[in-house]
Amino acid sequence: MVQYRAAIAAANPEAARAIADAIEAASGEDLAVSWFDDPDGWSVAAYWDGDRPDLAGAVLEIALAHGAEAEIGALPDIDWVVESLRSLPPVRAGRFLIHGSHDRARRRANDIAIEIEAAQAFGTGHHGTTAGCLEVLDRLGRARRYRAPLDLGTGSGVLAIAMAKAWGVPVLASDIDPVAVRIANQNARLNRVGGSVHAVTAAGFRHPLLREGRFDLVVANILAGPLASLATDLTARLLPGGTVVLSGLLPQQRRLIVARYRSRGLRLARSIIRNGWLTLVFNR
Ligand SMILES: C[S@@+](CC[C@H](N)C(=O)[O-])C[C@H]1O[C@@H](n2cnc3c(N)ncnc32)[C@H](O)[C@@H]1O
Structure with missing residues (x-):
């Protein structure tokens, strides 16, 4: 099954954590969320299996509510x-x-x-x-x-x-x-x-x-x-x-x-x- 990832750039660790918590709370067990410090700054990544417009929509909405941009796409072919x-x-x-x-x-x-x-x-x-x-x-x-x-x-x-x-x-x-x-x-x-x-x-x-x-x-x-x-x-x-x-x-x-x-x-x-x-x- 194709796996999808949402990558969200956060302004600081507090924002990254808040976004990750909100995604986890909204989407429950259907996706895995992590937040981390990468070379370009603080990021949140959310992963889920299969084409799920409901999850993509929820993630986009949460990113927007936190003034952050989200990029969503399928992971590369195996x-x-x-x-x-x-x-x-x-x-x-x-x-x-x-x-x-x-x-x-x-x-x-x-x-x-x-x-x-x-x-x-x-x-x-x-x-x-x-x-x-x-x-x-x-x-x-x-x-x-x-x-x-x-x-x-x-x-x-x-x-x-x-x-x-x-x-x-x-x-x-x-x-x-x-x-x-x-x-x-x-x-x-x-x-x-x-x-x-x-x-x-x-x-x-x-x-x-x-x-x-x-x-x-x-x-x-x-x-x-x-x-x-x-x-x-x-x-x-x-x-x-x-x-x-x-x-x-x-x-x-x-x-x-x-x-x-x-x-x-x-x-x-x-x-x-x-x-x-x-x-x-x-x-x-
Ligand atoms: C990270 S790989 C682990 C492979 C191997 N066991 C290892 O340790 O290297 C996870 C595997 O779990 C399978 N998988 C994911 N969700 C599953 C589920 N709900 N039931 C059974 N298999 C699942 C995936 O297809 C994938 O082959």
Whole structure:
């Protein structure tokens, strides 16, 4: 699905915060908002999925009310991203090494190597959210053996493959995007865990395997909006003593997500920031 972004130039940090708060209050969980200081001054960015004139209108109105200008547009086509990713170097996160086929020779004896080519799905390990999740998974797996993990929003399948390789267990993976699901299953086969990773197309928990599943670990690297909306469904399918890893979050979205998952009976166990992206770990 095409993602849209509104970029709003703000006069100062107070204005940026006020605009971001107003957008969040008006549009709720359908979009993710952040405000930050970039080289051109203070900015607010709001992201949402699909062509939503209602959200675009609300954002424009709020910007106008604050005397700021908003620029709204679709984000570049995913193939553009692919092109820029082709020659990326391997990435280490915990014991995991994520590399392209051209870097097979760089694997070391104790690495858990995962081969992922830049393709039409997110997740080559280079992004702070993926790397943060991999680091957390490496740590979690040293302390405990998970038997029923779910990777929600699997993209390239990288996290599902990491769990299947590290722990030798079956992993259910899902994505709203059927292209990502095809690529995740292909990548699982390429990494010799095709028999362990099963990726299905599903929006949130709208698939029998997810709806009726019970998981001792759920990893979800998607944006704050969907993560907030999924809190009830997700926690309902978490086994007692289970763990939840959430990423795709900006530090300023921490409060919202922590409150949402705490109110569903989870306890925040850990929070890490990698390349400016926040990953949260909760226990039941
Ligand atoms: C940031 S990527 C994460 C990919 C991979 N798990 C990683 O960590 O690199 C987010 C993925 O979540 C998927 N996604 C977004 N919203 C979703 C939803 N409501 N249900 C399932 N998948 C979703 C997107 O299609 C995308 O492939």
